[in-house]
Amino acid sequence: MSDTIQIYDSTLRDGAQAEGIAYSLEDKLLIARRLDELGVHYIEGGWPNPTNPKDLAFFQEVVKLDLGARVTAFGSTRRPQRRPEEDEILATLLKAGTRSIALFGKSWTLHVEEVLRTTLPRNLEMIEDSVAFLVENGREVVYDAEHFFDGYKADPVYAIETLLAAQRGGAQILVLCDTNGGILPGELSRIVEITREKIQLPFGIHAHNDSGVGVANSILAVELGAVQVQGTFNGYGERCGNANLCSIIPSLELKLNKRAIGRENLAQLMSFSRFLSEVANVAHDHRQAYVGESAFAHKGGAHVDGVMKVAHSFEHVEPESVGNERRFLVSDQSGGGTMVSKLSRFCPGIDKKDPLVGQVLAQVKQKEHQGYQYEAAEGSFELLARRAMGTYEDLFKLLNFRAIIRKSGQVAEEVAEAIVKVEVDGRIYHTVAEGDGPVNALDRALRKALEQVFPSIRQVHLEDYKVRVLSSSDGTAAQVRVLIESADGRDVWGTVGVSENIIEASWIALADSLHFKLMKDAIQVVEAQEEAI
Numbered sequence: 001m002s003d004t005i006q007i008y009d010s011t012l013r014d015g016a017q018a019e020g021i022a023y024s025l026e027d028k029l030l031i032a033r034r035l036d037e038l039g040v041h042y043i044e045g046g047w048p049n050p051t052n053p054k055d056l057a058f059f060q061e062v063v064k065l066d067l068g069a070r071v072t073a074f075g076s077t078r079r080p081q082r083r084p085e086e087d088e089i090l091a092t093l094l095k096a097g098t099r100s101i102a103l104f105g106k107s108w109t110l111h112v113e114e115v116l117r118t119t120l121p122r123n124l125e126m127i128e129d130s131v132a133f134l135v136e137n138g139r140e141v142v143y144d145a146e147h148f149f150d151g152y153k154a155d156p157v158y159a160i161e162t163l164l165a166a167q168r169g170g171a172q173i174l175v176l177c178d179t180n181g182g183i184l185p186g187e188l189s190r191i192v193e194i195t196r197e198k199i200q201l202p203f204g205i206h207a208h209n210d211s212g213v214g215v216a217n218s219i220l221a222v223e224l225g226a227v228q229v230q231g232t233f234n235g236y237g238e239r240c241g242n243a244n245l246c247s248i249i250p251s252l253e254l255k256l257n258k259r260a261i262g263r264e265n266l267a268q269l270m271s272f273s274r275f276l277s278e279v280a281n282v283a284h285d286h287r288q289a290y291v292g293e294s295a296f297a298h299k300g301g302a303h304v305d306g307v308m309k310v311a312h313s314f315e316h317v318e319p320e321s322v323g324n325e326r327r328f329l330v331s332d333q334s335g336g337g338t339m340v341s342k343l344s345r346f347c348p349g350i351d352k353k354d355p356l357v358g359q360v361l362a363q364v365k366q367k368e369h370q371g372y373q374y375e376a377a378e379g380s381f382e383l384l385a386r387r388a389m390g391t392y393e394d395l396f397k398l399l400n401f402r403a404i405i406r407k408s409g410q411v412a413e414e415v416a417e418a419i420v421k422v423e424v425d426g427r428i429y430h431t432v433a434e435g436d437g438p439v440n441a442l443d444r445a446l447r448k449a450l451e452q453v454f455p456s457i458r459q460v461h462l463e464d465y466k467v468r469v470l471s472s473s474d475g476t477a478a479q480v481r482v483l484i485e486s487a488d489g490r491d492v493w494g495t496v497g498v499s500e501n502i503i504e505a506s507w508i509a510l511a512d513s514l515h516f517k518l519m520k521d522a523i524q525v526v527e528a529q530e531e532a533i
């Protein structure tokens with residue numbers, strides 16, 4: 001039987017402290033709704049502060065969403081010189097109107113005396129009567145023992161006393177916080193083992209990642225009896241971030257047989273992780289455990305061969321369990337195994353021993369040597385393979401192109417013009433077009449020529465254009481790799497071009513993009529004819 005571990009999400013509070021991340025009110029409400037769908041138990045919405053009444057707006061709005069998760073307001077114990085009922089901090093916390101409040105207090109003598117500038121006994125009173133005041137007002141209090149582990153190392157007796165003060169005040173749970181993220185797993189387990197004997201309440205863990213072990217510390221705490229894990233998705237948070245719930249949750253569910261958000265919701269984890277990075281406007285981390293795009297991507301030839309025979313030979317869990325997928329990368333490290341699985345997508349039933357496999361592999365390796373990369377350019381890969389297999393013959397041929405940029409000193413405006421000469425079925429098309437830049441002008445001129453013969457080219461539009469300089473040691477002679485993503489309302493495909501010249505590299509990728517479209521259309525026609533027969 002599995003027992004439940006409460007997932008306490010702090011993405012909207014601690015997570016919003018991350019460098020480069022700022023959420024609007026709308027963003028926060030959207031994230032809260034998705035967190036609720038994902039099945040977390042607590043959603044910490046922020047710190048409603050008397051000096052910034054704007055923070056209360058989230059709590060006023062989130063009520064209307066009627067979420068199943070407990071929305072929690074976060075704040076500190078009262079000020080040393082005030083009584084709880086006179087304290088503005090506590091009053092604002094109540095005003096947030098949440099059923100649960102996370103209240104943090106000081107555990108470390110250094111912070112009590114040097115930062116808060118009060119006495120050790122006074123701090124204990126502040127903890128106890130602040131908790132009691134909120135409980136008297138009908139709130140559930142999650143007590144966050146700030147700097148608990150550092151406090152314990154400085155004065156273990158006092159650190160435990162702060163927990164007992166919160167317990168006397170009526171807190172629901174005591175959360176041990178590694179606020180500075182400096183504790184290592186061995187120390188953490190020694191401190192937790194002693195602490196859990198001294199308290200009667202259940203305990204939770206709030207770890208930061210400054211030593212790179214935020215996830216390890218959180219999992220260890222659960223193994224030692226913690227029933228609540230506080231963290232953030234994608235590990236967003238101040239400095240090096242919080243313990244990453246994207247790693248913790250699957251480990252609890254799949255390896256420790258605990259219930260966190262449930263197996264059904266677990267399959268939504270990767271899509272949530274990507275959604276969050278999208279809203280945070282941060283690139284999704286491909287190397288993230290479980291939910292990174294590379295988490296189940298196999299590149300080494302022997303690995304690919306192994307995975308195709310027995311999936312778990314090189315995978316620690318099933319990718320589908322967290323909503324991820326197994327991928328085989330085309331690269332110069334891959335052997336026949338990868339090639340077969342890639343080729344079988346459009347060449348079903350192809351055998352590893354087929355001479356074509358070796359032929360395509362040799363071409364890929366040669367191209368990669370020049371700087372090509374097919375991992376994000378499956379369109380170019382398919383063209384390369386089909387050209388080698390003789391199942392696609394180029395429908396147009398470039399004779400020459402010219403691109404001109406004109407920029408005058410006075411005017412900010414830049415004019416680019418391109419002239420293209422292509423051959424289609426023995427006929428020459430000679431077109432000229434202007435554009436925002438030379439690549440755009442080239443794209444327009446090429447389309448102008450091809451659209452006359454292939455009207456479906458009009459459906460293609462450029463989704464993304466990326467340029468990468470490959471080696472800078474040769475100065476301006478460095479190779480440039482251009483990756484283009486195109487779409488036609490039905491499919492999305494990537495193509496790649498490499499050259500010392502950025503315009504030529506772009507041309508190769510552009511031309512491949514249109515070749516791919518024509519090839520795709522031709523195949524559809526053939527398939528439709530076959531169906532008709």
Ligand SMILES: [Zn+2]
Pocket residue numbers: 014179206208242
């Ligand atoms: Zn924190």
